[in-house]
Amino acid sequence: xxxxxxxxxxxxxxxxxxxxxxxxxxxxxxxxxxxxxxxxxxxxxxxxxxxxxxxxxxxxxxxxxxxxxxxxxxxxxxxxxxxxxxxxxxxxxxxxxxxxxxxxxxxxxxxxxxxxxxxxxxxxxxxxxxxxxxxxxxxxxxxxxxxxxxxxxxxxxxxxxxxxxxxxxxxxxxxxxxxxxxxxxxxxx
Numbered sequence: 001x002x003x004x005x006x007x008x009x010x011x012x013x014x015x016x017x018x019x020x021x022x023x024x025x026x027x028x029x030x031x032x033x034x035x036x037x038x039x040x041x042x043x044x045x046x047x048x049x050x051x052x053x054x055x056x057x058x059x060x061x062x063x064x065x066x067x068x069x070x071x072x073x074x075x076x077x078x079x080x081x082x083x084x085x086x087x088x089x090x091x092x093x094x095x096x097x098x099x100x101x102x103x104x105x106x107x108x109x110x111x112x113x114x115x116x117x118x119x120x121x122x123x124x125x126x127x128x129x130x131x132x133x134x135x136x137x138x139x140x141x142x143x144x145x146x147x148x149x150x151x152x153x154x155x156x157x158x159x160x161x162x163x164x165x166x167x168x169x170x171x172x173x174x175x176x177x178x179x180x181x182x183x184x185x186x187x188x189x
Contacts, residue, residue, distance in 0.1 A: 025188035028087050030062040036081045037141050044068050044075070047182025048189060049086070049175060059086040061170060063183040070184045072171040076164055082140040084170065088130050098124040104169035112161060119162045123147060126154035140167060 022029040025046040034041050041064035049058040066080040075082070105113065105120055113120075126147055130136065137148040143160040146153060157163075174180040178189040 025060045025182070026057060026089060028060045028089070030060075030085070030087075034064050034083060036064070036083050036139055039066060039081045041065060041081060041083055042068050045183040045185040046188040047170075047174075047179035047186075049179050051175070055176075057089050058092060059088045059090075060188070061086050061179060061183060063170070068185065070186075072180070072184060075184075076167055076171055079142065081142075082167070084138045084140070084167065086136045088132055088134050088136075090132050092130045094127050094129050097127045097130065100175070101127075101169075104173075104175070105165060107173045108168040109161075109165035112165060116162055116165060119157045119159065122155070122157055123166075138166065 021032050023032065023043055023046060024030075026048060030043060030046060032043050034043075044063040044065045047061045047063075049061060050056060051058050062083075062085045063075075064083040064085075065075055065078070066082075069075055101120060101124060105116060109116060126149060128149060130150070134150040135148075136150070139146040139148070140163050143163060144156045144158045145163045145166055146156045148154065157166075169175075170183055171180060178186075182188045
């Protein structure tokens with residue numbers, strides 16, 4: 001009996017320690033730190049992607065950086081590793097995702113589209129329907145973006161121009177202002 005109580009208490013302590021090292025947004029927890037290519041990254045912020053005039057929640061985004069910052073330009077200019085994780089809170093079709101990527105690139109890098117289009121097509125080719133609870137993770141290391149679709153690495157897209165434009169979708173001209181504010185350390189709304 002004492003052993004069972006001790007095990008329950010130990011489990012509760014471990015669970016509370018994990019929760020203490022995590023932040024939550026819309027009921028989804030993200031760790032305060034992650035490792036990327038041997039580099040420790042800290043959670044810079046959490047934001048919610050809202051769609052349509054009804055403000056429907058689509059995903060919770062987490063941005064991890066080497067040094068926390070509220071300045072989007074310094075994050076975009078950084079050559080240090082970064083990670084953007086999108087955890088979906090609703091089902092999204094492949095077509096909805098690929099259209100969103102294309103619209104995002106058109107907003108933030110319209111003049112660069114001729115040199116980005118082939119890489120945007122490669123990104124879109126890796127997309128699938130995403131179910132609620134699944135994640136897309138984008139690891140920015142050096143001059144590339146590694147694309148992970150729900151735990152499966154699809155590949156890497158080279159080019160500092162692409163990696164910067166991709167991250168700019170969230171940090172320069174996001175689909176909704178609350179998303180950018182949250183990723184830059186503001187409230188997760």
